[in-house]
Amino acid sequence: MAAGGKAGPKSPSKPRAGPGPGPLAHGWLVLYNIVLTAGWIAVLYVYIVHVLNNPSPPEVYSGIYDSVEVVLKVFQSLALLEIVHAALGIVPSNVLLTAFQVFSRVFLLWGVAHPFKEAQTSLGMSLCIAAWTITEIIRYSFYTFALLKMKPYVLQWCRYTFFIVLYPIGVSGELLAIYSALTPAAEQKAFSLEMPNPLNFSFYYHYFLVGVMLTYIPVFPQLYFHMVRQRRKIIGGVIKVVKKE
Numbered sequence: 001m002a003a004g005g006k007a008g009p010k011s012p013s014k015p016r017a018g019p020g021p022g023p024l025a026h027g028w029l030v031l032y033n034i035v036l037t038a039g040w041i042a043v044l045y046v047y048i049v050h051v052l053n054n055p056s057p058p059e060v061y062s063g064i065y066d067s068v069e070v071v072l073k074v075f076q077s078l079a080l081l082e083i084v085h086a087a088l089g090i091v092p093s094n095v096l097l098t099a100f101q102v103f104s105r106v107f108l109l110w111g112v113a114h115p116f117k118e119a120q121t122s123l124g125m126s127l128c129i130a131a132w133t134i135t136e137i138i139r140y141s142f143y144t145f146a147l148l149k150m151k152p153y154v155l156q157w158c159r160y161t162f163f164i165v166l167y168p169i170g171v172s173g174e175l176l177a178i179y180s181a182l183t184p185a186a187e188q189k190a191f192s193l194e195m196p197n198p199l200n201f202s203f204y205y206h207y208f209l210v211g212v213m214l215t216y217i218p219v220f221p222q223l224y225f226h227m228v229r230q231r232r233k234i235i236g237g238v239i240k241v242v243k244k245e
């Protein structure tokens with residue numbers, strides 16, 4: 001039995017089996033989702049204030065990361081706990097997909113934006129922050145309501161519809177931000193190891209970044225179509241045909 005008293009991870013297309021999380025896990029998840037909703041609302045607030053104060057390009061996008069940096073890093077990093085929740089079985093999410101989703105963003109923040117000013121000020125960064133923020137306010141508030149046995153249809157519809165547009169925007173933004181870090185990473189030889197060295201091994205961070213960008217090609221469709229299946233299951237009006245023996 002998993003920590004929260006519910007069955008282990010399930011196939012994404014099956015309905016939740018069992019009673020849901022136990023009381024302790026339930027309380028924790030309510031707290032977690034409320035804190036994360038509030039955190040992302042704070043990101044949105046700072047984002048909007050920045051746009052209103054700097055309405056013309058390039059400042060309108062180039063300064064967004066600087067404005068939201070601290071709060072964004074805190075709340076996006078807290079999403080690592082989602083992998084733990086899924087791995088412990090207290091939520092029925094797919095562990096691998098959750099890990100890809102969370103790691104790609106955490107890596108973008110700490111491995112791309114944090115070290116490279118060019119990524120911070122790129123248009124891509126402002127696009128993905130906008131897409132993440134809208135998604136997460138809806139997602140965490142939806143989970144909170146669901147745990148409290150309320151599922152406002154509008155929120156549920158937004159949760160399983162907005163991704164159709166926000167995923168491509170977010171992923172394009174992430175790829176643009178990584179792309180803008182390639183030249184500075186190569187020029188600065190950041191986090192790289194050149195030969196000769198005692199390990200007899202070379203590592204070039206900008207090539208690693210190219211590798212990360214290529215990883216999006218097989219992984220992103222899996223995430224996207226997972227959400228398409230979830231949408232079909234939850235609000236798609238699937239008619240179940242029961243075969244008579």
Ligand SMILES: CCCCCCCCCCCCC/C=C/C(=O)SCCNC(=O)CCNC(=O)[C@H](O)C(C)(C)COP(=O)(O)OP(=O)(O)OC[C@H]1O[C@@H](n2cnc3c(N)ncnc32)[C@H](O)[C@@H]1OP(=O)(O)O
Nearest residue numbers: 016091092093098101104107131143163166167170216219
């Ligand atoms: C070195 C690093 C290299 C990394 C390289 C990686 C390459 C990666 C490429 C792809 C990158 C993607 C980057 C992402 C960009 C963006 O996000 S852009 C913005 C748009 N984004 C979205 O819309 C995100 C959509 N995706 C998701 O929601 C998740 O990530 C998911 C894992 C795909 C979701 O899957 P799942 O968990 O199955 O969805 P749900 O239907 O919401 O949940 C299933 C059930 O689990 C319950 N649950 C989940 N979390 C919680 C929680 N915190 N609290 C309570 N309950 C939770 C949920 O209620 C569902 O329960 P049931 O209804 O009972 O089934």
